[in-house]
Amino acid sequence: MIIIWLILGLVLPATSGWLILRILEWKTPVLFRFERWALGFLLGLTLTVFVTFVVHTALGMALTFKGYLIVQVGLTFLLSIIWIPIRKTTPKIENRNCQLSIVNCQLFVRTIIIILAIWTLTKILFSGITFLMLTPPYLDDTIDNWNFRGKVYFTEERIRLDLPNEEGGLEINPHGSYPPAVPLAKASLASFAGKWSESLVNSLHLLWFLSALMLIFYALRREVNLLFAIIGTYILASLPLYLMHGSNPYSDIFLSAHIFAAISMLFHAVKSENPKERMGFFRIGALATALLVFTKNEAMMMYVPGILFILLVSLFLMKKNQIISLKQSIQIFSMYIASLIVVAVPWTVFKWMNDLTFGNAQSLLSNLKLSWHPAVNKSMAINTFLEGNWILLFPLFILLLIAKRKEAFRFPMLILTGFFFLVFLVQIFLYNFTYLFVEAMYQTGFARGLIHLAPVVVLIVTLLLSKCFERPESE
Amino acid sequence: MPRRLSIGLFLFIFPLTVSAKSVIEWDFRNGQTPPGKWEVRGFSNVKPYQEGVMIIADKDGYMTTKPEFKKKIDAVILTIQTARDMEAVLLWQETNIAVKGYNQLPFVLEKSDAPQVVDIDLSTLSIWNSRAPEFGIGVPKGAQVLIEKMEFVSYNPLEKIFHGALSLWKFDVYAPQAINFLWGPWLNFNPIARADMYLMDPPLGISGMWVVYIILAIFGLRAGKNIVKHNQPQAKALVMFLGVVGAMWVVLDLRMGSEILSYALTDWRDHVLKNPGERNTRKHRSFHDTVEDAIPTLTSSGSYFFMGPGKTIYFSAMRYLTYPVKPVQSGPNLENTTYGLIFGTNDAVINDAGQLVTSNGILHNGPCSIEKEYRDYSFLLKCRQ
Numbered sequence: 001m002i003i004i005w006l007i008l009g010l011v012l013p014a015t016s017g018w019l020i021l022r023i024l025e026w027k028t029p030v031l032f033r034f035e036r037w038a039l040g041f042l043l044g045l046t047l048t049v050f051v052t053f054v055v056h057t058a059l060g061m062a063l064t065f066k067g068y069l070i071v072q073v074g075l076t077f078l079l080s081i082i083w084i085p086i087r088k089t090t091p092k093i094e095n096r097n098c099q100l101s102i103v104n105c106q107l108f109v110r111t112i113i114i115i116l117a118i119w120t121l122t123k124i125l126f127s128g129i130t131f132l133m134l135t136p137p138y139l140d141d142t143i144d145n146w147n148f149r150g151k152v153y154f155t156e157e158r159i160r161l162d163l164p165n166e167e168g169g170l171e172i173n174p175h176g177s178y179p180p181a182v183p184l185a186k187a188s189l190a191s192f193a194g195k196w197s198e199s200l201v202n203s204l205h206l207l208w209f210l211s212a213l214m215l216i217f218y219a220l221r222r223e224v225n226l227l228f229a230i231i232g233t234y235i236l237a238s239l240p241l242y243l244m245h246g247s248n249p250y251s252d253i254f255l256s257a258h259i260f261a262a263i264s265m266l267f268h269a270v271k272s273e274n275p276k277e278r279m280g281f282f283r284i285g286a287l288a289t290a291l292l293v294f295t296k297n298e299a300m301m302m303y304v305p306g307i308l309f310i311l312l313v314s315l316f317l318m319k320k321n322q323i324i325s326l327k328q329s330i331q332i333f334s335m336y337i338a339s340l341i342v343v344a345v346p347w348t349v350f351k352w353m354n355d356l357t358f359g360n361a362q363s364l365l366s367n368l369k370l371s372w373h374p375a376v377n378k379s380m381a382i383n384t385f386l387e388g389n390w391i392l393l394f395p396l397f398i399l400l401l402i403a404k405r406k407e408a409f410r411f412p413m414l415i416l417t418g419f420f421f422l423v424f425l426v427q428i429f430l431y432n433f434t435y436l437f438v439e440a441m442y443q444t445g446f447a448r449g450l451i452h453l454a455p456v457v458v459l460i461v462t463l464l465l466s467k468c469f470e471r472p473e474s475e
Numbered sequence: 476m477p478r479r480l481s482i483g484l485f486l487f488i489f490p491l492t493v494s495a496k497s498v499i500e501w502d503f504r505n506g507q508t509p510p511g512k513w514e515v516r517g518f519s520n521v522k523p524y525q526e527g528v529m530i531i532a533d534k535d536g537y538m539t540t541k542p543e544f545k546k547k548i549d550a551v552i553l554t555i556q557t558a559r560d561m562e563a564v565l566l567w568q569e570t571n572i573a574v575k576g577y578n579q580l581p582f583v584l585e586k587s588d589a590p591q592v593v594d595i596d597l598s599t600l601s602i603w604n605s606r607a608p609e610f611g612i613g614v615p616k617g618a619q620v621l622i623e624k625m626e627f628v629s630y631n632p633l634e635k636i637f638h639g640a641l642s643l644w645k646f647d648v649y650a651p652q653a654i655n656f657l658w659g660p661w662l663n664f665n666p667i668a669r670a671d672m673y674l675m676d677p678p679l680g681i682s683g684m685w686v687v688y689i690i691l692a693i694f695g696l697r698a699g700k701n702i703v704k705h706n707q708p709q710a711k712a713l714v715m716f717l718g719v720v721g722a723m724w725v726v727l728d729l730r731m732g733s734e735i736l737s738y739a740l741t742d743w744r745d746h747v748l749k750n751p752g753e754r755n756t757r758k759h760r761s762f763h764d765t766v767e768d769a770i771p772t773l774t775s776s777g778s779y780f781f782m783g784p785g786k787t788i789y790f791s792a793m794r795y796l797t798y799p800v801k802p803v804q805s806g807p808n809l810e811n812t813t814y815g816l817i818f819g820t821n822d823a824v825i826n827d828a829g830q831l832v833t834s835n836g837i838l839h840n841g842p843c844s845i846e847k848e849y850r851d852y853s854f855l856l857k858c859r860q
């Protein structure tokens with residue numbers, strides 16, 4: 001039954017996502033077929049719960065099965081109406097199919113790929129199904145935040161910010177300052193099923209994890225050969241802490257997939273030589289960047305400004321190199337800002353009206369007293385290099401940045417490396433100099449920051465790896 | 476090349492096997508007090524008996540001797556009996572006589588009817604020194620302890636390598652912190668350290684990633700040598716080195732993936748395949764099993780009281796699991812509840828007046844009665860308002 005409710009609960013959001021991506025691609029499809037479905041599921045669900053949030057808060061629509069259904073049907077219908085004329089006027093869509101056969105690889109390589117694929121799938125499915133569907137909620141933020149708020153929305157049929165305290169009264173819960181995307185997605189599934197089922201609402205996390213893997217595969221496939229796309233996907237899937245987050249009801253994989261979607265689309269746009277394809281990537285990137293605001297607070301505070309800065313630099317360089325005109329640059333930047341306004345304004349107004357903070361539970365801005373906490377650096381180094389969280393990702397990352405420094409810090413790869421260093425250094429600064437240092441000392445927030453950036457790092461690592469294996473042109 | 480390799484291996488392994496594992500045993504039975512004279516400070520009642528040396532501590536105190544170990548001591552095995560649960564200490568003096576006092580290593584002794592074996596690792600303790608001029612044991616006031624034996628264990632280098640390899644493949648359990656970090660491969664060199672390694676935060680020993688980095692450094696230096704001495708193209712040397720990184724990556728993936736799978740397997744063994752009433756969930760033990768059984772009663776009214784073992788996570792879990800019915804942990808509303816759950820704490824009793832009393836005072840005026848008893852000091856209670 002869980003599978004049925006999961007499919008029924010996600011079919012319309014995923015279709016909406018697919019439709020909006022097709023609309024944004026316009027008459028020049030830029031996404032691979034399965035990539036469009038993976039990204040459609042990711043962005044479509046977030047978009048659907050955002051619209052649900054807006055309709056609920058603005059019009060008072062109850063968060064019932066009927067309410068969710070009206071929004072989902074309405075959104076799908078609306079997007080279909082926009083899509084149909086595009087479809088009719090578009091010459092036969094050349095659906096991008098990528099070569100997925102590994103038959104051409106050597107037997108030894110093929111054998112290793114098959115063994116590692118079986119191993120990786122076993123790990124993901126066995127741990128994911130066990131932790132998410134067969135065992136009770138165990139982790140703090142699941143119980144206090146993501147699932148709890150979802151259950152409250154489902155039970156109360158509205159977004160409720162005052163929650164029970166230890167004395168049996170009600171008080172404004174600090175977790176209310178987090179965007180409600182994940183709890184709303186869970187509540188919508190529960191409303192479809194008519195009951196709160198841990199297995200059902202948690203299964204979303206496994207799908208987000210799998211969509212992150214699919215997105216990196218196709219992002220790599222666009223740039224490198226099949227073997228390296230598989231290697232990159234394996235690298236991301238094999239990161240132990242990433243798998244732990246993918247197989248537990250936390251929302252950091254959800255955020256990391258959105259960040260990756262936003263920055264990888266920007267990267268593809270800049271790399272694209274076809275102006276129509278370029279605009280398709282930019283439009284999808286603008287949507288992903290806008291929806292980031294509605295994922296977690298870190299997005300609005302750190303990742304969105306980072307993406308906008310990188311976008312500005314990219315547009316400046318593209319203009320300088322006469323790839324695009326000034327007018328086009330302004331149009332692209334305006335498109336990003338307009339998309340952001342559409343998502344950020346309702347959410348920010350809701351926060352402001354309900355006196356919610358702009359940090360995670362605590363307001364970063366009101367607690368911004370600077371003092372140095374040098375001990376955090378040891379904690380961060382241990383988490384990054386001496387524990388089992390990341391295997392050898394960061395030593396390899398550093399090695400490749402040094403060995404391939406010319407490629408790594410040159411445009412357009414600079415979009416990825418620049419974004420990583422920009423937000424990572426901001427995080428290092430915050431942990432070293434603000435009250436957030438405890439998040440690094442106890443390896444909580446710091447590890448989450450690396451989870452958010454892991455797909456971007458894996459993309460950089462795999463692209464640089466592939467360059468190491470390129471034959472010199474003279475040969 | 477194979478000949479050179481086998482000679483190298485022989486030259487490496489042969490010296491390691493020369494020194495074998497050794498155990499120095501101090502047997503206190505039959506009235507003996509090895510290794511010689513012991514100095515007693517604090518408590519006064521220490522007597523040798525047929526069964527061992529008996530300490531009855533009228534005040535905090537310790538007894539020390541001059542051990543003169545010839546080898547590096549990696550662990551101590553005590554055969555000891557105590558009349559009550561307590562914390563004792565091993566203590567030893569610094570070799571530098573200018574340093575006053577003793578280094579202390581606390582350990583827990585549980586009440587038992589017969590002597591029990593307590594294994595204590597010293598190898599991972601940075602302050603431990605086998606050449607300490609004085610070594611002994613300290614117990615608190617009120618202790619009644621019978622020491623039967625003290626064994627001092629030294630492992631030879633080959634054994635240490637073997638146990639080191641085993642420790643790298645020992646898995647942690649799924650603790651709540653695993654969502655923030657996984658300790659990963661951890662390295663220590665004897666079975667006593669390995670047995671308890673994940674009971675400590677951080678685990679006993681050092682990060683096993685150092686082993687990986689040393690291997691990579693060796694191959695990195697070799698790649699560098701090939702570039703400098705044999706004019707190998709840099710790109711080719713880098714590709715070969717990346718091959719080694721890839722191999723190490725797969726090994727680490729197998730290690731860490733197996734650990735995560737072991738979490739899942741443990742869940743199947745302790746929870747999924749167990750019947751209600753027997754299930755345990757990781758560090759929360761029988762909590763979810765208990766709550767699942769108690770929920771129909773607890774949610775029969777608008778609120779209920781709850782008391783857990785200190786951590787707020789249990790309260791949060793109750794709030795989540797029973798929503799919209801609210802748990803009350805403190806404050807005036809608690810008196811308005813009829814049913815309640817006490818989980819995992821022995822800090823609550825029902826007194827003769829029927830009041831539910833904790834070490835912080837009266838929790839519920841009652842009169843209260845036990846509706847159902849569960850595992851792990853847990854009770855479903857009914858109290859009249």
